[in-house]
Amino acid sequence: MQLRLVSWFFITLNLMEYIGSQEQPSRVRRQGRxxxxxxxxxxxxxxxxxxxxxxxxxxxxxxxxxxxxxxxxxxxxxxxxxxxxxxxxxxxxxxxxxCKADCEACFNKNFCMKCKNGFYLHHGKCLENCPDWLEPNNHTMECNDIVHCKVNEWSQWSPCMKKGKTCGFKKGNETRVREILQLPSTKGKPCPHTNETRKCVVKRTKCQREPVLFCFFFLAGRGKERRRKPKREENKGNGQENRGQESRRQNREQENKSKIRSKKRRTQDKQQKLASISTAP
The missing domain is CATH 2.10.220.10 (Hormone Receptor, Insulin-like Growth Factor Receptor 1; Chain A, domain 2)
Incomplete structure (x- = not known):
């Protein structure tokens, strides 16, 4: 029994060596190609x-x-x-x-620099949706911080005014403004109002008249317009003025003549009265 087992062992060993010797040349030839x-x-x-x-x-x-x-x-x-x-x-x-499947360009295998369409870049990773504390930027396809509106301090109150004037009234309004320094992003806090108005009471003062220079320039302009009239109109105006002067002169002469005639009548009446008194008995 033991001899039979030993013989089977050697037969198996010889068979394996033979198979290995047959496969080795083909493997060597295949590797060589x-x-x-x-x-x-x-x-x-x-x-x-x-x-x-x-x-x-x-x-x-x-x-x-x-x-x-x-x-x-x-x-x-x-x-x-x-x-x-x-x-x-x-x-x-x-x-x-x-790069990773959702990354179009990367710095290394674990850090993306540009995501494929439909993904937002955030700290080297590509996300389908940005976190709640960030907002998506559809232009750059990145998750950006939320930006709130910023305004500067209020200005000083303006002078008390009414209908654009600072005089001629007792009760008016005054205003103050502030400027926007930073516009908000989509999820940011909106800007507050930038102007305020409140009522004001002042001592009534009279408004000053318009400067005399305005009247001077106005009259000067009217004078230029008159000088620019055609000569025919000027001659016509001169003729009418001359006829008016002549008619007034004639009226004065007639008045003088009537006065002289009335004076003569009164003198004659006095003389007749004196003559009648002297001839009386």
């Missing part, structure tokens, strides 16, 4: 390559990148990594590392 050094016929930038897998290693300062072609990935050497990848240098090999 896939990994042999083909630096003289490799694509540009490759240090070593394989006819099945493309570049296996790159020349200095280039990045190794796996590029999908149909159903398999081919190694290529590039000077800069394509979108969605970031170049990482190390003593062993420079290679392109893929």
């Amino acid at each position: 896939m990994h042999r050094n083909m630096s003289q016929t490799c694509p540009g930038g490759c240090a070593t390559c394989s006819e099945y897998n493309g570049c296996m290693s790159c020349k200095p300062r280039l990045f190794f990148h796996l590029e999908r072609r149909d159903m398999k990935q081919i190694g290529v050497c590039v000077s800069s990594c394509p979108p969605g990848h970031v170049g990482q240098r190390s003593p062993e090999r420079n290679e392109c590392i893929k």
Whole structure:
């Protein structure tokens, strides 16, 4: 029984060695086709390559990148990594590392710099919705801090006025204003009112008249308009004025004549009365 077990052991061992000797040449041949050094016929930038897998290693300062072609990935050497990848240098090999699925550009594998459409960037991460204490910016696609409205201090109260005047009344209104320094964001606190008005009481004072210079300039302008009249109108006006003077002169002469006639009548009446008295018995 023991001899039979020993014989089976040696038979099994010899069989395994035979199978291993048959598989080793094929494995060596297969590795030789896939990994042999083909630096003289490799694509540009490759240090070593394989006819099945493309570049296996790159020349200095280039990045190794796996590029999908149909159903398999081919190694290529590039000077800069394509979108969605970031170049990482190390003593062993420079290679392109893929960003996260929701990240379009990243600083490293765990820190995103630009998110894909539909995501907001916040502290290197891509979020579908911003936190409650932040608000989404649909222009930059980032989560920004909430900005509240800011205003400066109130100004001094204005003089007491009524209908735009500061005189001729007893009760009026005075106002004060303040300026907006920072407009609020969408979720920020809105701006308060920027002007206030209150009633005021002052001692009634008379409003000063308009300056005399205004009348002077007004009359001067009227004088210029008169001087600009055509000569015919001036001559016509002079003729009418002359006729008026002549008629007034004639009226004065007639009045003088009538006065003289009436004076003569009174004198004659007196003389007749005196004569009748002297002839009386």
